[in-house]
Amino acid sequence: MRRVPILMAAWALFAAHFAVAQSWVDTVFPERAFDFGTVARGSKIHHTFRLINRTGSEIHIADWRTKCGCTEVKVGARVIPTGTQTSIEAVIDTTKFTGPKASGLTLIIDQPNFVEVDLNLNCFIRGDITLMPGQVDFGTVQRSATPKVSLQLNYAGGIPNWQVTKMKTQSNHVKAELKPTGSTIDGQQQFILSATLNSSVPNGYFKDEITLETNDPSGATIPVSIMANVQNAVVVSPSIINLGRVKPGSTVTKKVMVRSTQPFNLTTLKGSKDELSGKADPEGARPLHTVDITFKAPDQAGPYNAVFEIATDLKDEPPATLRTFATIAP
Incomplete structure (x- = not known):
């Protein structure tokens, strides 16, 4: 009768897999439940959960499902490189309900392990107070x-x-x-x-x-x-660059477009870290510029992120920002 030992081994393997998945899930979600308290009927109430990738692997959000038809979900990036984060915003429409209301969503993640994560929301909807629109x-x-x-x-x-x-x-x-x-x-x-x-x-x-x-x-x-x-009056496209896996000391250059509805000059190109530098196209006021962003990978292996600022001569316009990510691979 080998069935019992095989079942026990299978159960032990599943338990070990669940424990591993649960351990990294606990580290990447600072919060998995939120209570709005008392709200007016008709309100559209928002809450944002954060997913911070503190693991050594890429996280991929495959899908999600809501726990109520009254709930909408907006997910930021579905591919989250190590050292970066994304947001999961849930919106509850309270128009059709009164009293205690539970909702939320289940997030389905298939990398680095398959796991379903419940993000729960609760509120108490007052029927004697209404808000229009919500x-x-x-x-x-x-x-x-x-x-x-x-x-x-x-x-x-x-x-x-x-x-x-x-x-x-x-x-x-x-x-x-x-x-x-x-x-x-x-x-x-x-x-x-x-x-x-x-x-x-x-x-x-x-x-x-x-x-x-x-x-x-x-x-x-x-x-x-x-x-x-x-x-913004000035828009950078793309606004996020994932440089991928880069060897220490190697150089990667990416081109971005900087545009506005009116002609402008580029005045300052500056990275938040020394590894980032920029070179603009020839000077002159026009509504579209190109900028070459160059990244020289540092010697230290691991996740890397930095912000690159592009300032213009448009009055009262703050610098446009470009976020960069990379993994320095030994």
Whole structure:
């Protein structure tokens, strides 16, 4: 009867594989669960999980599945070289629910080992507070613009003098105001929540949150998500370069395009580390330039990353940035 020893050996092999997979998973996910607390019905609430590759191998995200039809997922890079990271953003639409709500997603990874990772989300959705639309979405805006978005907040609870006593944002890039607008026929108190994006907002994908504190005896706060895509006046393409495996002392050169809607001159080309250097095309103001980025691999083996800045003479425009990654192979 050799079946029992074979089954035991198979089980031991599976247990060992699971333990290895679980050990590296624990190191690359700083967080695998998040509780939004109390939220208004109709809110679109956002949370971003990070995957930081602290292993010695490349990580590949093959797929994912959500735990509720109310949840959307946006994954950054699906191939994560060692020493780099990516983000997994989950958005829950609370419009059709009240009370406790659990959701999240399962991330399917097939390298360096096959593993499924649960990223869990929880919230409590108040039926007596509604928000329309469910988030402050400025959309795509040019840097230095100051767009304004307004939302309607309704309270249908049993506190006659219910009010928002304090508002705060996570950064100083957004200004928020709340004004009462009266009551509906059925007694709901109505408010207009306005948010203005300041010109100080940085370039790129911007997220923030307005926290509403009320005089509700429960002490619950109401989060309101903020998002915007702030475009640079100057764009570098590609904005990320993976130089791959490079031998110590060897040199790799990549060409990038720098463009804008108006003519400009390149003023400074600078790498955050000495191994990166840049050479621009001939001088002259025009809306498109090419830059050769040269990387000379250091002697020390292992993961390498650095940022390359490209400055222009456009007024109030910060330097455009290019991120570079490499693995120095002995």
